[in-house]
Amino acid sequence: MSKAPRPRFIRPIVPFRLRAGLFAVAAVSVAGGCAPKKAEWQPPPSTAFPDAGPWDADRPPEPPKTARSAPVWEPVPAGDAQADQAKADALVLRAAEFNARGKRAEAIARLVEATNLSPKDAGIRGALARLLAEDGQKLRALDEFKRAHASDPGHQDSAFGLAALLIDLGRAGEARPLLDALALQRPDDPRVQKLLAVARQETGDDGAALRALQAAASAAPSDARTQAEFGAALARDGRYGDAAAALDVAARAHPEDALAQLRLGTALAQAGKHAEAETALRAAARLAPSEPRAWENLAVLQEERGDVPGAIEAYESMLKNVKNADPEGKVRQRIEALRALSRAPGPSSGR
Numbered sequence: 388m389s390k391a392p393r394p395r396f397i398r399p400i401v402p403f404r405l406r407a408g409l410f411a412v413a414a415v416s417v418a419g420g421c422a423p424k425k426a427e428w429q430p431p432p433s434t435a436f437p438d439a440g441p442w443d444a445d446r447p448p449e450p451p452k453t454a455r456s457a458p459v460w461e462p463v464p465a466g467d468a469q470a471d472q473a474k475a476d477a478l479v480l481r482a483a484e485f486n487a488r489g490k491r492a493e494a495i496a497r498l499v500e501a502t503n504l505s506p507k508d509a510g511i512r513g514a515l516a517r518l519l520a521e522d523g524q525k526l527r528a529l530d531e532f533k534r535a536h537a538s539d540p541g542h543q544d545s546a547f548g549l550a551a552l553l554i555d556l557g558r559a560g561e562a563r564p565l566l567d568a569l570a571l572q573r574p575d576d577p578r579v580q581k582l583l584a585v586a587r588q589e590t591g592d593d594g595a596a597l598r599a600l601q602a603a604a605s606a607a608p609s610d611a612r613t614q615a616e617f618g619a620a621l622a623r624d625g626r627y628g629d630a631a632a633a634l635d636v637a638a639r640a641h642p643e644d645a646l647a648q649l650r651l652g653t654a655l656a657q658a659g660k661h662a663e664a665e666t667a668l669r670a671a672a673r674l675a676p677s678e679p680r681a682w683e684n685l686a687v688l689q690e691e692r693g694d695v696p697g698a699i700e701a702y703e704s705m706l707k708n709v710k711n712a713d714p715e716g717k718v719r720q721r722i723e724a725l726r727a728l729s730r731a732p733g734p735s736s737g738r
Contacts, residue, residue: 475505479514491522502531509539513548520552528552536565543569551582559589570599577603577613584620597624604633611640615647618654627658638667645675649684656688664688672701676708683718695729 482497498515505511516531532549535542546565553562566583573579580603587596597620604617618633631654638644638651652667665688671681682705689697702722705712713719 471504472508475501475508475511478504479511482514482518486518491518494518495522507538509535509542509545512538513542513545516545516552517548520548520555525552525556529556543572547579547582550586554582554585554589557589559586562586563590570602574602575606577607577610580606581613581616584616593624596620609636609640611637611647615650619650622650622654622657627654630654631658631660642670643674645671645678645681648674649678649681652681652688653684656684656691661688661692672704676704677710679705679709679712682709690725695725699725699729 478497478501482494482501485491485497486494495515495518498511498518501511502508502515512531512535516528516535519525519528519531529549529552532545532552535545536549539545546569550562550565550569553559553565563583563586566579566586569576569579570583580599584596584599584603587593587599600613600617600620603613607613614633615637618630618637621627621630621633631651634647634651634654638647641647648667648671652664652671655661655664655667665685668681668685668688671678672685675681682701686698686701686705689695689701699722702718702725706718
């Protein structure tokens, strides 16, 4: 009887394409985002938006109380630019209050008024664009981001938000020039580098995408999510040893994350570090017993190590814990082949 062929390791790699929460990534704070170097103004904590967005990075200093004492609906004389800006600032604060209370429609309405008063303020228009995108009005948001970028091409948050939305709409080719320029301006910003990696991957330039992720990982060596994305990309590129080093950072930061342990264990196994791989894969199986890849990769690892009983145990655990784990019967066939192999006298290569 000849030896049954061993299945290959599964690669449990989640693509780093941005999907849900795109604008949580695009919402950049003054402290670490793509903010032009202007006045570092933020709304007071009681009125701040939950996720600091592009508007926070480009607001002028808070107007004196005397300038905001009048109700925001009070008519302002036409042509008074300073008064218009003060009223727009007050409307931004009101929008923040509405958004903090979950009243997004009212917040959008206030920002629309603010953009009418200050049409060239890229920060306010970018804030409106982001709320529209979060509200699902992506085409309208795209128009507002484009207008913000056109009014101030140097406004980095608007450029970043526009690029993120273009990628979300499947137009990575249009986003890439914006991100290439931002990457030159902010080479140490991991968010810019990660979004650039997505754009490069979407346009078929996997090598450049990997280089962008490497730049992001170098800029944020202790950031678990960035290291996980970099490690996943390295594993896809077949660089399993380097991948394991990056994935180890993520696994140590989140020891109870089953996917982090699964990624690490698989990369270690493919790098030939079997003992460490077994530890990580067993942790993944313990944390998520209904995850079939954890059991299957553990079983394949045991086969690679020559531990036939251990492989059978892992496959049987997969059948026990994973619903509909073997619809075609291939796992059961593998178990029977291993059992026959363990009963066969002499070398396991056949007889």
